[in-house]
Each structure stands twice: as structure tokens, then as C-alpha cells.
Amino acid sequence: MRNHTELLLLLMSIGILYTLPAVTSQSAGCYFTAMNLFGPPSIQEGQKFEVQTLFSVTCTGPGFYTVRADLADSRTGQILSTSRMTYSILGPFAAVITSSLQAPNAAGWWSLQMNLYVLTMTGAPIGPQSQQLFGLAITTSSPSTSKVSR
Numbered sequence: 001m002r003n004h005t006e007l008l009l010l011l012m013s014i015g016i017l018y019t020l021p022a023v024t025s026q027s028a029g030c031y032f033t034a035m036n037l038f039g040p041p042s043i044q045e046g047q048k049f050e051v052q053t054l055f056s057v058t059c060t061g062p063g064f065y066t067v068r069a070d071l072a073d074s075r076t077g078q079i080l081s082t083s084r085m086t087y088s089i090l091g092p093f094a095a096v097i098t099s100s101l102q103a104p105n106a107a108g109w110w111s112l113q114m115n116l117y118v119l120t121m122t123g124a125p126i127g128p129q130s131q132q133l134f135g136l137a138i139t140t141s142s143p144s145t146s147k148v149s150r
Helices: 001-017
Strands: 028-039 042-044 049-060 064-073 077-087 093-102 108-119 130-139
Touching: 028 108, 028 130, 042 093, 049 064, 064 093, 077 093
Parallel strands: 042 130
Antiparallel strands: 028 049, 049 093, 064 077, 064 108, 108 130
């Protein structure tokens, strides 16, 4: 009978261990303290380009965090580019995420919005997002003329 009692106590202990919440980065909060965008002020129709987002984050607890950058058309809300980077931190940190996309094939003003999120390793957001609106001019590409010399 003693073996059954010990086995029962062992199973109950294992059950309790699995039901206790682990102390993870999910219990921590993260907040953006700075966000700056760097990209071209204008681009030709259909041309590929990059936007670099420099940001600073402060988290209240150590852990592994993913920062996701969604570059969206601010008029339609359509996400045009998503970039992610994962960090292991003990305190505030700063980094750069590069987003790549292609300009539309129509000249005019293009209004964009960068949205930054800090996520836990499971993908849950753990703090308020940071947003910044910006725009760039889409210019008409000049037709290329090539001459063949003989």
C-alpha cells in the first residue's frame, strides 16, 4: 500500500508543477521609448526600396522578445511588408529593423504607416504598439533610350 501512496503523491506533485504559472516574459510589459524612420523621400514607379526603423524598447522583465514591424498603406490599412527580429534582453535595448517593399506603378503621393509591436515568444503582444505615419513621392520613371553602336 505504501507504494501506491507514494505514487499518488508523486502524480499529484507533477500535476501541481504543471498547473503553476511559469515566470516568463509574458508577465513583463514592454514600451517603445523612441521610433525613427529612414527611407527615401521619393522613389520611381515600381522601384524596390527599403525603410529602416530605429527603435528603443524598455521591458520590465528579462526574456526573449520579438519586435514585429508592419509597414502598411495608411489609406487602405493593407500590410505591405512585415519584418521580425528576436532579442534576449535584461533591460532597455535599441535596434534597427529593415523593411523592403516595391513602389506602386502609379505616380503620386503614397501615405504609409509603420506599426511596431513587441511580442512574447508565443506571439502575444505585451505592450502598446508604436505607430508613425510618413509618405513619399512616387515619380514617373523616364523611358530609357538605348542606342546600339555598330
